Amino acid sequence: MGKLKRLSTQTLRGQIISSFYLVFILSIIATIITWVFIVILLLSLNNKIHPANYYEGKIPKLVKKIQEKGDIIDKANKETLNALIPLEGIDYQVIDRKGQIMYGSMSQSYISSETNLIKKLNINLFDEDQIIKYYPIFDDRENLLGAIGFRYKLSVMSSNPNDSLLLWFIYISAFCVPFFYFHLISYLVGKRFSERIERPFNEIIEGTHKIEKHDLDFSLAHINSTKELNQLVFAFEEMKEALKESLQKQWDMERERKELIAAVAHDLKTPLTIIQGHAEGLLEMEYYNIERQDQYLKTIMTSCHRSIKLINELNEISKVEQPEFKLDIKETDVNNYVSSKLREYTLLSEKKDITLKTALKNLQTDEHPLFIDVFRINQVLDNIFANSLRYTPVEGVISWETIITNDEIIFEITDNGKGFSGQNTTKIFEKFYRENTVKFSEDGHSGLGLFIAQTIVKKHNGEILAKNRIEGGAYFRIVIKNMIDGQ
Incomplete structure (x- = not known):
């Protein structure tokens, strides 16, 4: 991945x-x-x-000009004050000394009496966000006539x-x-x-x-x-x-x-x-x-045997391919085991007039038995040896060398037959693979033996190899691991 x-x-x-x-x-x-x-x-x-106090800054000058005019209590001065006062930003109101509104742009009354007027002159009054301020109006003798009040806001918006x-x-x-x-x-x-x-x-x-x-x-x-x-x-x-x-x-x-x-x-x-x-x-x-x-009857019997052999091999495949399949591991004296198989294979070779050469190398550091499934190893060797017998010509030679170590057994089997026809020798271990077009009914070879052999070898954590020899013939190498710890 x-x-x-x-x-x-x-x-x-x-x-x-x-x-x-x-x-x-x-x-x-x-x-x-x-x-x-x-x-x-x-x-x-x-x-x-204009700044927020723009109109507030104009009031002192307005007051000075208005006070210079003297008596502005009279309504006749309304137009004059309307023209003088910037009404867009300032409201005004002219009242008499009693607080009565005479005229102006604001109608709301903030002064209730003469005493109240005197108290509120020249101080800031507030109506929410608006400022109201009254300035006194005198006559020529400095008598209080009334007042003029201005109302404005200290904000940039109103200015x-x-x-x-x-x-x-x-x-x-x-x-x-x-x-x-x-x-x-x-x-x-x-x-x-x-x-x-x-x-x-x-x-x-x-x-x-x-x-x-x-x-x-x-x-x-x-x-x-x-x-x-x-x-x-x-x-x-x-x-x-x-x-x-x-x-x-x-x-x-x-x-x-x-x-x-x-x-x-x-x-x-x-x-x-x-x-x-x-x-x-x-x-x-x-x-x-x-x-x-x-x-x-002999032909019928031969065909029956071949059919039974195929069925038996199919049964073996169904067993060894199952995940729950387990080897029957037993303590085995490999020297005795190889000697026994040697006698068996020698008889088979003599029947076909084939010479069997053997060699045994024991490389163990100390003599002790190995743990293998003898029955299954027999199946492997029998299948390999049967193939060598099948393709080795009369007066041919089959060599079988066994190497024993503490950890594994190595079997090397060679013959001087015709070898494998294909370069990819891994295909011979596939199900139903046959080197030629000869049918099962003619030679009894189903193409399942080597597949079973490879499966058993892998169950022993080993490997099986097949290839052509340079001098001609086939070469098999089977490695079987010591299963002392079980599966």
Whole structure:
């Protein structure tokens, strides 16, 4: 399975926290930059924008001019004061000494009596966010006639009524800027974060769809996200690999099953056909012929033996391939065992006029028995030796060398037959593989013996090797491990 080139060690919780801080810090930086720009904009409009106390600063001059006019209590002076006072930013009110409103732009009364008027002269009064201030009006003899009151606000907005829309826009913008940037940056960081989170899930979902279609040739190992999602991706990848391996075994078993059925049907067809034909021949005989009857019966018996051999080998395969199959490990004196097999193989070789040469090398540091399954090792050696006998010509030579160590037994069997026809000698250990097109019914060779032999050797943690000799003939090397610790 592929490995991630660079794994993220940050947890999902850590990434959420870091994303929050990133949004917070970037929002503050962007807000400060925007506020600096707004301040620069206001400074550039300094000649046009009046300060908050713009109208308050005009009042002392207005009072001085009004007081110079003397008696302004009379309503006839209203137009004069309207023209003198900037009514867009200042409201005024002329009252007599008793607090009665004579005229002006504000109708609300703030003075209730002469005493009250005297107390409130030249001091700031407040009406919510507005400032009211009364100034006295005297006649030529310095007698108090009344007062003029001004009402104004100390705000930039009220000081710039003509530019209120621009100022409102600037104020609202300055107020909304932090929220705008927080929302914008949250969206951008969130989108990046969500893409990083969504990508593994999308890949996994797509992977499940591929698995549904039996497509397991894909990998998620290039994905890099949070620590938890990386673990999820790896778990999915491991599950997919395990599923792929399991399904591949299942597909291989299904393929082998079909091949096995086809091969068995093919190999049984010929001997059964022979049996059927000869049995029908016997039934159709019109007169008794003992020689012909014996010939038919011998042929029938030979075909039966070959069919039984194939069935027995199929039974052996079904046993040794089972996961629960176990070897019958026993303490074995290998020297005695090899000597016994030597006598057996010598008799078989003499029957075919073949010379059997043997050699035994005991390299054990101390004499002690080895632990093997003798019955199964017999199957291995019998299959190998049977192959050598089958292909070694008359007056040929078979060599068998055994090497014994503390940890293993090595059998090397060579012959001077025709060897293997193919260069890829590993194929001879496949089920139903035969070196030529000769059918089972003709030579009794099913193509299962070497497969069984290889399976048994692997159960002994060993290995089996076959190749062609340079001087001609075949070479087998079987390594059997000492199973002193069991399976």
